Amino acid sequence: MDINATFIGQIVVFVILLWFITKFVVPPLSAANAARQKKIAEGLAAADRGQKDLDEAQARANDVIREARERANQIIDQASRRSGEIVESAKTTASQEGERLVATAKQQIELETTRAREELRRDVARLTVATASKLLGREIDPAKHADILNQLATEI
Amino acid sequence: MASEHGQSPTEYIVHHMTHNSVGTGFWTWHVDTLLMSALLAFLVGFVLWRAARGATEGVPSKFVSFVELILDFVDTQVGEIYHGDRRFLTGLALTLFTWIVAMNTMDLLPLDLPNNISTALGYHHAFWRVLPTADLNGTIAMAIVVLVLVVSAAIRAKGIGGYAHEWIAAPFGAHPLLWIPNLVLNLVELLAKPVSLGMRLFGNMFAGELLFMLIALLGMAASSATGVLSGGAFFIGQVAMGAVWAIFHILIVLLQAYIFMVLPIVYISMAEEHH
Numbered sequence: 001m002d003i004n005a006t007f008i009g010q011i012v013v014f015v016i017l018l019w020f021i022t023k024f025v026v027p028p029l030s031a032a033n034a035a036r037q038k039k040i041a042e043g044l045a046a047a048d049r050g051q052k053d054l055d056e057a058q059a060r061a062n063d064v065i066r067e068a069r070e071r072a073n074q075i076i077d078q079a080s081r082r083s084g085e086i087v088e089s090a091k092t093t094a095s096q097e098g099e100r101l102v103a104t105a106k107q108q109i110e111l112e113t114t115r116a117r118e119e120l121r122r123d124v125a126r127l128t129v130a131t132a133s134k135l136l137g138r139e140i141d142p143a144k145h146a147d148i149l150n151q152l153a154t155e156i
Numbered sequence: 157m158a159s160e161h162g163q164s165p166t167e168y169i170v171h172h173m174t175h176n177s178v179g180t181g182f183w184t185w186h187v188d189t190l191l192m193s194a195l196l197a198f199l200v201g202f203v204l205w206r207a208a209r210g211a212t213e214g215v216p217s218k219f220v221s222f223v224e225l226i227l228d229f230v231d232t233q234v235g236e237i238y239h240g241d242r243r244f245l246t247g248l249a250l251t252l253f254t255w256i257v258a259m260n261t262m263d264l265l266p267l268d269l270p271n272n273i274s275t276a277l278g279y280h281h282a283f284w285r286v287l288p289t290a291d292l293n294g295t296i297a298m299a300i301v302v303l304v305l306v307v308s309a310a311i312r313a314k315g316i317g318g319y320a321h322e323w324i325a326a327p328f329g330a331h332p333l334l335w336i337p338n339l340v341l342n343l344v345e346l347l348a349k350p351v352s353l354g355m356r357l358f359g360n361m362f363a364g365e366l367l368f369m370l371i372a373l374l375g376m377a378a379s380s381a382t383g384v385l386s387g388g389a390f391f392i393g394q395v396a397m398g399a400v401w402a403i404f405h406i407l408i409v410l411l412q413a414y415i416f417m418v419l420p421i422v423y424i425s426m427a428e429e430h431h
Binding site for chain 2: 003006008010011015017021022024025027028030031033036039
């Protein structure tokens with residue numbers, strides 16, 4: 001257990017190993033470790049952020065869906081109201097049109113009736129004149145007896 | 157085993173206690189200590205460097221994870237003791253821990269393995285102690301480096317003037333009459349650290365090695381015993397005690413490396429404290 005020059009050599013070996021390890025071993029390992037820790041921390045933070053974003057998006061989506069549902073209900077209400085109105089107005093229009101048609105038809109009928117009556121009257125007058133002239137054996141001059149014929153026609 | 161070479165127990169112990177050395181007097185160099193420690197330093201450095209090269213912020217390989225585990229353990233220990241920028245101290249602690257574990261582990265090699273290797277290589281009875289930490293030069297060298305680091309940490313923290321003032325003014329007081337007692341006490345305190353550090357590791361490993369040798373003597377007694385019964389008893393004794401001591405020694409190997417790793421950090425953090 002004598003101390004001799006060996007310890008000088010041992011100091012040299014130790015210092016070289018110490019230098020090597022502090023310079024080339026610890027820094028890269030520590031750096032990698034620190035970087036990994038940072039990465040993991042960032043990953044966890046990102047996961048948290050993602051979860052929060054997701055929650056917010058969910059809430060927003062729910063809002064949008066609720067709004068859309070309300071809007072749809074509104075539209076449906078409006079449409080049914082509008083359709084009711086349309087049906088009502090169509091009914092009104094149709095009955096008015098019907099009445100108008102009926103009125104027109106009545107007028108037409110009256111007109112036709114009047115015309116048929118006039119024609120009948122003329123035919124009766126002509127037949128009467130023809131029959132009377134045959135009975136009397138002579139020609140009745142329609143111009144001469146126009147007053148009689150007219151009187152007859154109005155009586156028919 | 158050793159009786160094959162016709163050694164007495166004393167010769168066997170002395171043979172295993174003798175360094176392979178060159179030079180004389182102070183300029184004696186323990187070739188075995190230097191070569192083994194340098195070899196292990198290279199091995200430790202290479203393994204750690206491979207891990208450092210494989211370091212990634214993604215998923216590390218199992219090997220890199222293992223080294224990171226050690227670094228993390230060391231860094232945690234340092235962080236509990238030292239509150240400040242500990243990048244260098246973590247490196248120091250990692251160096252001490254890994255290198256000392258590697259060197260201490262040499263104690264678990266079979267005692268006669270180096271002798272058998274040298275015999276196989278043709279060097280009969282060559283001296284070769286594989287355990288650099290059972291050589292006081294090896295442990296004191298590390299302790300001296302630690303001492304230099306402690307003093308430089310103190311000077312960096314307090315300045316030359318502040319550190320010199322502490323030498324003469326602490327712990328008793330700044331009165332001129334107390335300068336000498338302060339100086340003496342500080343010198344003792346300063347030198348006690350590396351001496352106790354170096355001696356503790358050396359003592360533990362030397363004792364462990366010696367005990368392995370004594371246990372090995374049982375095997376020697378077994379091979380030279382006259383009766384089969386006594387020979388068998390010696391053999392069983394060697395195997396049982398050798399196994400028990402080797403298992404217990406694994407604890408000592410790690411424990412002493414841990415102590416030698418933690419104490420320098422304690423010393424350095426103490427040196428930076430102001431009195």
